[in-house]
Amino acid sequence: MSPHTPPLSRRLDGLQSSAIRDLLKLTSRPDIVSLAGGLPDEQLMPRDAIARAAESALADPSRLQYTESAGWGPLREVLASRESVRLGRPVPVEEIFVTHGSQQALSLLGEVLLDPGALVVVEDPAYVGALQVFRAAGARIVAIPLDSDGMRVDALAELLERGERPALVHTVSNFHNPRGVTLIPRRRRELAALAERYGFWVVEDDPYGELWFDRPAPQAVASYSPNVIRLSSASKILAPTLRVGWMIAPNAVCRGVELLKQGADLCGSALTQQIAADLLADEPWLGAHLDKVRGIYGERATALVNAVRTRFGDRVVSTDAAGGMFVWLDFTDGTDTVELLPRAIDHGVAYVPGSAFAVSQPYRGSMRLCFTTSDAATLEHAVDRLFAAAE
């Protein structure tokens, strides 16, 4: 740029591209099996059903027009009905807000719920997209560790007893990204009770809840308290291209989000929102579709976890393959996954080092593996390569 080029804002200082995204660029070589991604399998997305719904939507000229900022009415009704079942209470349409993927819900909530300097509690390791939002909001971030039962709610209780007063606690409640674990019911009740006792918001970020393998995910955290704002998405169960996410939140929160959505991008697409509405409303079709996706992802997850356990034995502790898209490995033999990565890529396999998701702990002995986009044989092959690289 020329010497007369005006400056950019200070907001950009220190803001970095997501480590995962940068890594994805490196590992698109065809000779590399990448377990580093975080994408659902496009081959399992319901292309024919989407095409039929698109044709049906485009029969009506009004689907080409701007739509309501809060979302196309009939989609909000379908979501209200589905979420009423999930939350065990009638959810009014006013408490449903459709966003451009659930990332936008997070981003708008960051503005609606957080003043600069507000305390936000996240999980460690954390969903990187949430960290980006909370950092952009100028929040002070404190991390609570996860164990195999999800967020250590006892550690949150200690933090509160020490006098810390969060404005918001963020949790990926089901099949955590990156940690693979699910918050157990007792802790859900405890978390909701703490939210009411200390007056903070919980954001229950749940894009993966429908992707369970053996048994459904536990009752939603949001079923225990109106202080819990629930987020979900069509990206992992239908297709990311729809850019349809949603939040279930008290009316005042939805109205705040609505004001900001108008400034952010006016509204979503009535076309893709009708596609989502048609597919989510067709219960028999959706049930069969989800059964198929669960079956295939479940097989892949099992193949990956079994291969890891067979190859690495007690050198690695792996999460179980219970749902979602990710397996998390902790090396017990001192392996440094950041140092291992270039060697792994030389051997034709990629993953995301745990440090990419780290908040307080370094997670240098951990890695995230994504099992969604490779078949069982490829996953086993990838584990062989990883083992060879780690020797």
Place this chain on the structure above:
Amino acid sequence: MSPHTPPLSRRLDGLQSSAIRDLLKLTSRPDIVSLAGGLPDEQLMPRDAIARAAESALADPSRLQYTESAGWGPLREVLASRESVRLGRPVPVEEIFVTHGSQQALSLLGEVLLDPGALVVVEDPAYVGALQVFRAAGARIVAIPLDSDGMRVDALAELLERGERPALVHTVSNFHNPRGVTLIPRRRRELAALAERYGFWVVEDDPYGELWFDRPAPQAVASYSPNVIRLSSASKILAPTLRVGWMIAPNAVCRGVELLKQGADLCGSALTQQIAADLLADEPWLGAHLDKVRGIYGERATALVNAVRTRFGDRVVSTDAAGGMFVWLDFTDGTDTVELLPRAIDHGVAYVPGSAFAVSQPYRGSMRLCFTTSDAATLEHAVDRLFAAAE
């Protein structure tokens, strides 16, 4: 909400829903002819071409997946090629960034270019969506009047000579919303020269430039300086449901916007972006489509302006019907358009009072009329009703 409900952020204090949107809700009664809207005519949107492009896009499973934050590659290439012609220089793909409508471009630019307290110069009356963005960014806003030749660049020059140092100047260069006017070429050159001399950004917000009636809009402001960031959109020429807008900006600006787009909503829709790419790339089809839209909008605009001039004579000064979607009326007889509105609605016609777009001046004697969604006879009828209400 219960007494234990956590608070919302202070950011919401004083933030109001757009007056235009609230008004639109009131005027959807079938007995009211609303000239208050700001929507393109959905009957003129190319539904069949969009349906064909959607079918073609959905033949490829990768169109269902997440896409690049900066936009689907082939759409950026089509836009780079079109904008190269418009700007009279080769525009590299790296300088094209696709957003969720051009409102999102404005919103992300607000974050990338503005520190809190930065001075932003807008036009008076102003595009309300831009005001929302600049207020949300914590900018100090100063307004420059418009006349029939567009922004009073001489008034901006005076402001600069007095020592004011804006970070950004926003202009709707063609067929202004709400003012209907177009910035003349001499002032475009002067604005660009000031931007380089004083080192500020110009955002040339141009959703309406292709909707000219008698002769094409002047050469883009962005053709005169790299300090000018140009925004445009498919919403007014194809369909808002695609949610496709774009910006042409220096690489450093695009990379800053990319970082923020990841946190805001990850990426757009590869499906709607392919639809836009296919339609924008088909020059003969697009030319014929735009000719048709220009012809019909032009007839409507002429009918509206003629009816106003015939009915109101010298009680009203109206902009000419040169392009875009809006006509602006200034009453010369002391009519207060805020006071007139309930009477007009009683008479079955709605408009937006000038005060809804006001920044420094009150514009109590002005109104904005939208001519896009009514035929000539309806527009003439609406002016009869307005005249009866104003008597």
